[in-house]
Amino acid sequence: MILYIIVSFVLVFNQLTLLLILQVNTAFVREQKRRFETDVVAWSKGVIGEAEIPIVISGPSGVGKGTLISKLVEEFPSKFGFSVSHTTRASRNKEQNGVHYHFTERNVMEKDIQDGKFLEFASVHGNLYGTSIEAVEAVTDKGKRCILDIDVQGARSVRASSLEAIFIFIRPPSFEDLEKRLRARGTETEEQIQKRLKNARVELEQGNSPGLFDHILVNDDLETCYKNLKKLLGLNEGAETIHKLLPEFVEVPLEHTASKIDQKILINCGNAEENSDRNTFLLDLSSTKGGAPGRTRGMNIHIIKPSTNGTKMLS
Numbered sequence: 219m220i221l222y223i224i225v226s227f228v229l230v231f232n233q234l235t236l237l238l239i240l241q242v243n244t245a246f247v248r249e250q251k252r253r254f255e256t257d258v259v260a261w262s263k264g265v266i267g268e269a270e271i272p273i274v275i276s277g278p279s280g281v282g283k284g285t286l287i288s289k290l291v292e293e294f295p296s297k298f299g300f301s302v303s304h305t306t307r308a309s310r311n312k313e314q315n316g317v318h319y320h321f322t323e324r325n326v327m328e329k330d331i332q333d334g335k336f337l338e339f340a341s342v343h344g345n346l347y348g349t350s351i352e353a354v355e356a357v358t359d360k361g362k363r364c365i366l367d368i369d370v371q372g373a374r375s376v377r378a379s380s381l382e383a384i385f386i387f388i389r390p391p392s393f394e395d396l397e398k399r400l401r402a403r404g405t406e407t408e409e410q411i412q413k414r415l416k417n418a419r420v421e422l423e424q425g426n427s428p429g430l431f432d433h434i435l436v437n438d439d440l441e442t443c444y445k446n447l448k449k450l451l452g453l454n455e456g457a458e459t460i461h462k463l464l465p466e467f468v469e470v471p472l473e474h475t476a477s478k479i480d481q482k483i484l485i486n487c488g489n490a491e492e493n494s495d496r497n498t499f500l501l502d503l504s505s506t507k508g509g510a511p512g513r514t515r516g517m518n519i520h521i522i523k524p525s526t527n528g529t530k531m532l533s
């Protein structure tokens with residue numbers, strides 16, 4: 219049986235192993251199935267894109283995540299973009315639909331989660347929040363570095379997924395300061411403040427979970443914290459830069475043929491006569507990892523290089 223894998227910006231390799239980010243059974247994949255009238259198994263639309271890897275920012279409610287992210291996006295509008303989450307919570311006074319959040323009904327969001335549209339989601343303070351694949355793509359498609367403001371559960375899910383990211387946890391100088399900021403913001407009822415403070419204790423503890431966050435910043439003085447954040451992201455001259463850069467990209471043309479043998483899919487791109495050393499790829503389906511069907515997933519892909527005697531060698 220012939221299977222087609224449509225690969226637009228095909229991804230990432232670490233030495234000779236490529237990591238393919240796939241959408242499986244998403245609306246887009248289903249549309250391609252109809253269009254090609256064939257068995258399209260997956261679509262890679264560059265969740266990572268050509269931008270630098272996303273930045274995940276977590277921390278308790280009121281710590282200043284939103285404030286720091288806004289400063290970053292305002293100062294560097296062409297460099298950073300905000301991943302607009304979906305939420306079932308009511309919008310606050312100054313919040314705009316599609317800018318701060320996509321405000322949505324629970325049943326609609328649950329259906330979208332089932333349909334595989336979300337990279338991660340979590341129930342936070344009694345509401346559903348989630349990052350759609352599209353929200354990240356909307357930023358990376360513009361060549362910008364994506365910033366996700368998500369809770370610790372969401373950070374954990376992204377860590378467990380195949381999406382590479384930098385994880386930063388923001389801490390308040392003290393619990394009292396956190397409470398003061400939350401109250402001064404004036405956006406929650408007393409009941410909601412109490413819920414957020416209770417959850418903040420848990421989040422502050424989880425922020426120390428080994429291996430979860432790459433960096434912890436204390437937001438005491440806002441300007442100092444912002445300066446440290448920029449330093450961390452390599453935005454100051456001579457500053458420490460993050461070494462976790464995107465691996466090199468490989469492009470696979472849209473025109474190609476594919477065949478499947480057991481758990482392996484062979485993609486032939488271009489003319490074999492050309493003896494190009496990157497015209498055949500082998501996708502190892504048995505290596506698929508990450509989330510439920512429909513979620514962004516990772517898979518190993520190998521390049522098959524022609525050797526000098528004309529045979530092909532797996533690398």
Ligand SMILES: Nc1nc2c(ncn2[C@@H]2O[C@H](COP(=O)(O)OP(=O)(O)O)[C@@H](O)[C@H]2O)c(=O)[nH]1
Pocket residue numbers: 276277278279280284303304307338339340342343347348349367368369370371372373414
């Ligand atoms: N997992 C997850 N958490 C999110 C997402 N969007 C926002 N959050 C988190 O949900 C929590 C509540 O956010 P929000 O209602 O805006 O209140 P705030 O933190 O008090 O400003 C925060 O910890 C956010 O980081 C998302 O897409 N996924």
Ligand SMILES: Nc1ncnc2c1ncn2[C@@H]1O[C@H](COP(=O)(O)OP(=O)(O)O)[C@@H](O)[C@H]1O
Pocket residue numbers: 277278279280281282283284285286399400402403437438439440441443
């Ligand atoms: N370093 C800081 N010192 C004092 N107030 C701050 C600081 N950082 C943020 N704030 C204020 O605290 C409140 C909560 O900040 P916000 O960015 O909404 O937090 P989060 O997005 O983490 O819930 C806002 O009113 C903001 O202006």
